[in-house]
Amino acid sequence: MEFGVFATMAEALDAANKAQKDLVNNYSLEQRDQMISNVRKEFEKINDELSNFEFEETKFGRVEDKIDKNLGGILNTPGTEVIKTRAFATDKGLTIEYSAPYGVVGAVTPSTNPSLTVIGNGISNLAAGNSVVFNAHPFAEKSSSIAVKTFNKAVVDAGGPNNLVTMSANPSLATLQEILESPYVKLLVGTGGPAMVKTLMASGKKVIAAGAGNPPTIVDETADVERAANELYLSTGYDNTLMCTTEKEIFVSNQVLDRFTNAFVESGARLLSEEEANKVRDLIFVELESGEKVVNKDYIGRDASKILSDAGVDVEGDPRVAIFITDKDDLFVQKEQLLPIIPIVPTPNFESAMEWAIEAENNNNHSASIWSKDVYRVTEFGRRINTSIYVQNGGTSAAFGVDGTGKDSPTIATPTGEGITDASTFTRRRLFAMANGGNYIL
Structure with a gap:
């Protein structure tokens, strides 16, 4: 039995189409819940092994954080409980609004979170009644294959149809094009930069896209400074700053700068x-022929100690993060960099902090946070930064339920506006209207 990994994309698409039709025609919501429960159970069993394998394949992040991050997706990605049906009734009749599946969903997985994307998007779409065809990142093809096979075997063992998540064994731009052009695929989901979003949009199909982020955080003079510093150390260093939601630059009031840094x-x-910061900057940013400076991909998701050592900076032990004081125009402030080198920008007043943070966020509308006890400042910055995720007095991971109330998701759809996705995101609205007073009993 293939369990979702096929020699060709055409086979993967055909299998996903058949599996989706089987799911919606022959299985109840209660049975979907049983399948999801078994998926969670089986992934929890292999999480340590899969996370270690993913690290060995991609070299991104930290194993202990990857284990924790993947477990969060396994246990906390919402299922069918978020699929809602609404009713509207007047003496003219009753109308029911259903959350219906799209059918086959085409998904692009990133190299930074391959297993988590398969797990999270797989659970969400199974709950929604869809199947998913993944175009895995070539740098993470093996990890993605293990995740796809594990998902399908768990569904089959729970009595469900095989191939609800599929992929080609040899993913490439050509296999992505097959997904984009397939008449089976009704919805596209992707994580990546502007080029990826543009490619998906050009298909003419509905797109849910998770784009780039450069999340700023502000620490003002009313904050619990020591707590902010400790939690930001843990947050910014988590999985070597690979997550798009992770704080990438910190704007700190001059009044508490020394306390915060210490x-x-x-x-x-x-x-x-x-x-030392100059040495690191010279290593991390490389200049293209166009003159633009971009992040050296060899250091994405690498340990701070590795980066510092390669830059010729002495380092003892294994610090999760390296920090330095700079100004708002530094490349580390203005460019998204998925690595644990964090710039701290001193600010003369709160208005400057807001303006500089908004500039650094670069209209991504992604994520931001603030450490402050002043409710008016918190409110004003939240209104002006206009991000999909906004957190007060905590790491941005609070939006996913870490020291806060939230839900887990690998796809934060900022360019297309859905925000933190769940099963309901991957459904379409269908109305059934009973006219002329039908089924209205009052």
Whole structure:
């Protein structure tokens, strides 16, 4: 039995189409719940092994954080409970609004979160009544294959149809094009930069896209400074800053700058001198022929100690994060960089902090946070930053239920506006109207 991984994309598409029709025609919501429960159980069994394998394949992040992150997706991705039906009734009749499946969903997985994307999008779409055809990132093809096979075997063992998630064994741009052009595929989901979003949009199909983010955080003089420093150390260093929601630059009031920096170092960070920061900057940013400077991909998701060592900076132990003091125009502030080198920008007043943070966020409408006890400042920054995720006095992961109330999801759809996705995101609205007073009994 193939369990979702096929030699060709054409086979993967055909299998997903047949599986989706089988799911919606022959299985109840209660049976979908049983399948999802078994998917969670089977992935929890292999989570340590899969997370270690993913790390060995991609070299991104930290194994212990990857295990934790994938477990969050396994246990906390919502299922059928978020699929809602609404009723509207007047003396003219009763109308029911259903959340219906799209059918086959085409999905692009990133190299930074391959297993989590298969798990999270797989659970969400199974709950919604869809199947998913993944175009896995070639750098994470093996991890994605294991996740796809595990998902399908768990569904089959629970009595469900095989091939609700599928992929080609040899993913490429050509296999992506097959997904985009397939008449089976009604909805596209992707995680990546502007080029990926543009490619999906050009298909003419509905797109749910998770784009780039450069999340800023503000620490003002009313904040619990030591707590902010400690939690930001843990948050920014989590999985080597790979998550698009992770804070990438910190704007700190001049009044508490020294306290904040000292507390950050006491938490375990390595503070860089100006000379050391220059060395790191020269290593991380490379210049294209066009003159634009971009992040050196060789250091995405790598340990801070590796980056510092390669830059010629002395480092002891294994700090999760390196920090340095700079100004708002630094490349580390203005460019999204998925690595644990975090710039701290001193701010003369709160208005400047807001303006500079908004500039650094670059209209991605992704994520931001603030550490402050001033409700008016919190409100004003939230209104002006206009991000899909906004957190007060906590890491941005609070939106996913980490020291906050939220839900887990691998897809944060900011360019297309859906925000943190769940099963309901992958449904379409259908109305059944009973006219002329039908079924209205009052």
